[in-house]
Amino acid sequence: MSFARFKREAAISRQDICREMLASHRAAIKIQKEEVAIRNLERIYDATLRVSNQKGFQAMTMRDLSRASGLSMGALYDHLASKEELLEMIQSTGRRLTSRILKESYASVEDPGGKLAAAIRTHLYLSEAMQPWFFFSYMEARHLGDKEKQLAKQSEQRTERVFAGIIRQGNKQGAFNEADPNLTAAVIKAMVQDWYLKRWKYAKRRISVDRYADFVIKATLGCCAGINGAGKEAGA
Amino acid sequence: MSFARFKREAAISRQDICREMLASHRAAIKIQKEEVAIRNLERIYDATLRVSNQKGFQAMTMRDLSRASGLSMGALYDHLASKEELLEMIQSTGRRLTSRILKESYASVEDPGGKLAAAIRTHLYLSEAMQPWFFFSYMEARHLGDKEKQLAKQSEQRTERVFAGIIRQGNKQGAFNEADPNLTAAVIKAMVQDWYLKRWKYAKRRISVDRYADFVIKATLGCCAGINGAGKEAGA
DNA sequence: CTAAAAAGCGAGCGAACGTTCGCTTTTTTC
DNA sequence: GAAAAAAGCGAACGTTCGCTCGCTTTTTAG
Numbered sequence: 001m002s003f004a005r006f007k008r009e010a011a012i013s014r015q016d017i018c019r020e021m022l023a024s025h026r027a028a029i030k031i032q033k034e035e036v037a038i039r040n041l042e043r044i045y046d047a048t049l050r051v052s053n054q055k056g057f058q059a060m061t062m063r064d065l066s067r068a069s070g071l072s073m074g075a076l077y078d079h080l081a082s083k084e085e086l087l088e089m090i091q092s093t094g095r096r097l098t099s100r101i102l103k104e105s106y107a108s109v110e111d112p113g114g115k116l117a118a119a120i121r122t123h124l125y126l127s128e129a130m131q132p133w134f135f136f137s138y139m140e141a142r143h144l145g146d147k148e149k150q151l152a153k154q155s156e157q158r159t160e161r162v163f164a165g166i167i168r169q170g171n172k173q174g175a176f177n178e179a180d181p182n183l184t185a186a187v188i189k190a191m192v193q194d195w196y197l198k199r200w201k202y203a204k205r206r207i208s209v210d211r212y213a214d215f216v217i218k219a220t221l222g223c224c225a226g227i228n229g230a231g232k233e234a235g236a
Numbered sequence: 237m238s239f240a241r242f243k244r245e246a247a248i249s250r251q252d253i254c255r256e257m258l259a260s261h262r263a264a265i266k267i268q269k270e271e272v273a274i275r276n277l278e279r280i281y282d283a284t285l286r287v288s289n290q291k292g293f294q295a296m297t298m299r300d301l302s303r304a305s306g307l308s309m310g311a312l313y314d315h316l317a318s319k320e321e322l323l324e325m326i327q328s329t330g331r332r333l334t335s336r337i338l339k340e341s342y343a344s345v346e347d348p349g350g351k352l353a354a355a356i357r358t359h360l361y362l363s364e365a366m367q368p369w370f371f372f373s374y375m376e377a378r379h380l381g382d383k384e385k386q387l388a389k390q391s392e393q394r395t396e397r398v399f400a401g402i403i404r405q406g407n408k409q410g411a412f413n414e415a416d417p418n419l420t421a422a423v424i425k426a427m428v429q430d431w432y433l434k435r436w437k438y439a440k441r442r443i444s445v446d447r448y449a450d451f452v453i454k455a456t457l458g459c460c461a462g463i464n465g466a467g468k469e470a471g472a
Numbered sequence: 473c474t475a476a477a478a479a480g481c482g483a484g485c486g487a488a489c490g491t492t493c494g495c496t497t498t499t500t501t502c
Numbered sequence: 503g504a505a506a507a508a509a510g511c512g513a514a515c516g517t518t519c520g521c522t523c524g525c526t527t528t529t530t531a532g
Contacts (some may be wrong), residue, residue, distance in 0.1 A: 004337065030478095032479085033478080043489095056379060058294040062519080062520060063519085072482060074479090082521080183451045187430065189430070190429070193426070193430070194422065194423065194425070216423065219455075268507085268508060269509090272508085302512095309490095309492090309513095310492085310493085313492075314509070314510075367490080475531090476532100477531090478531080479526105479528070481525080482522105482523105484521105484522085484523095485511080485523100486520100487518105489519075490509085490515105490518100492516105496509105496510080497511090498509070499509080500508105501505085502503105
């Protein structure tokens with residue numbers, strides 16, 4: 001599996017994201033026709049991530065967003081109830097979408113080493129395909145309301161539990177060498193996050209997501225691998 | 237070296253930080269007597285990190301800061317020129333202080349394995365001792381002006397170059413067998429950052445900084461180690 | 473083609489922001 | 503203890519914020 005193939009197969013377009021956004025927030029959006037609403041939501045979604053990821057969501061004014069999206073203030077507010085809801089809308093929709101894709105992607109692999117490799121690779125590829133959202137989601141989580149903030153934390157912990165579960169299984173089967181599953185999962189998560197949080201760094205060094213994935217997988221399996229070896233990666 | 241000992245020896249009190257802050261921004265601070273200025277700067281420093289790390293610097297109003305610090309709006313502005321300068325003041329002072337401490341701390345160790353372990357451990361211990369500042373520095377860097385933003389990036393890259401340099405040296409001496417020093421340094425940095433960015437996670441699981449340091453060092457050396465072994469840690 | 477419905481618009485509203493300044497209180501000096 | 507200096511104060515200022523609403527333009531329906 002390479003990133004090019006992942007992107008082709010996963011096919012998560014902005015249009016899909018915005019269709020999901022419209023469906024889950026239908027009441028707050030005044031625009032009647034789905035086609036019109038989605039087209040403009042795409043511009044709003046793009047502009048929000050572009051401006052926010054540069055200066056922060058709190059620092060982005062609705063006038064900034066109006067300019068960046070090409071919509072007037074009035075038209076903007078026909079597509080969202082408030083600035084606060086815009087944040088919640090983008091976060092919750094992205095969360096729902098990403099967790100669905102992740103769940104589907106590595107369920108089929110069986111041997112622990114291959115499963116761990118597939119999980120790491122899929123996380124990295126997905127975060128690459130939706131990098132602006134991942135960055136936004138991480139940096140702006142603390143501006144959410146208490147309830148949504150809790151959901152964001154839960155979502156993050158669920159990811160770690162996936163890694164930890166695979167490692168625990170590998171330990172039990174003797175494929176891994178009894179590394180601490182929780183701590184190992186935590187540092188895997190840290191390495192994955194660094195990819196989308198510090199993209200400029202890796203871009204400058206011309207490191208592709210494929211190469212980064214290879215490196216993280218090698219490092220992880222190097223630490224986990226038991227005597228009967230788990231260094232080879234399954235096809236996913 | 238344990239964290240308890242590090243904290244005793246390094247002795248970086250808020251008073252030291254604020255004395256440095258006053259000295260480097262003397263012109264912008266209207267208060268004449270050093271003792272008074274430092275005492276109040278400590279309250280401002282504490283309050284800024286406390287409120288900012290919860291809701292973000294941009295979302296923190298000067299009235300929030302007045303309330304949290306116990307100083308009136310007028311008194312506040314006798315200790316800083318503007319909100320923007322307050323951000324720059326905290327960031328640049330912390331940067332100067334931390335880089336000075338880091339430089340001194342592992343220069344003495346010689347063998348590559350011990351040196352890498354000491355570097356990782358010191359970074360973790362320092363980030364633990366000044367956790368609020370490290371978190372603040374990471375999250376609010378993008379609100380800095382262009383010039384200061386550049387300095388913050390440089391400071392981060394310098395840290396990574398320290399790790400990469402030690403690994404390269406270890407490769408040359410045959411202690412390490414690491415094909416990619418730059419990527420390894422990057423993921424070490426990522427693991428260190430996760431400690432102060434996700435403290436709540438580790439606190440909830442009751443993982444001490446000492447245990448986390450042991451884990452990161454073991455994982456790193458496990459990946460790097462060459463034939464003549466570098467798993468043992470020097471006393472530092 | 474026309475009338476109704478939908479979408480788009482931007483000046484203007486009250487609230488809240490960062491910052492100031494004339495005044496009071498506290499501390500220092502002689 | 504009186505005069506001078508320093509520190510502390512908070513109402514008020516101009517600006518900018520999120521958001522609204524009456525109006526115009528575009529699209530749809532008959």
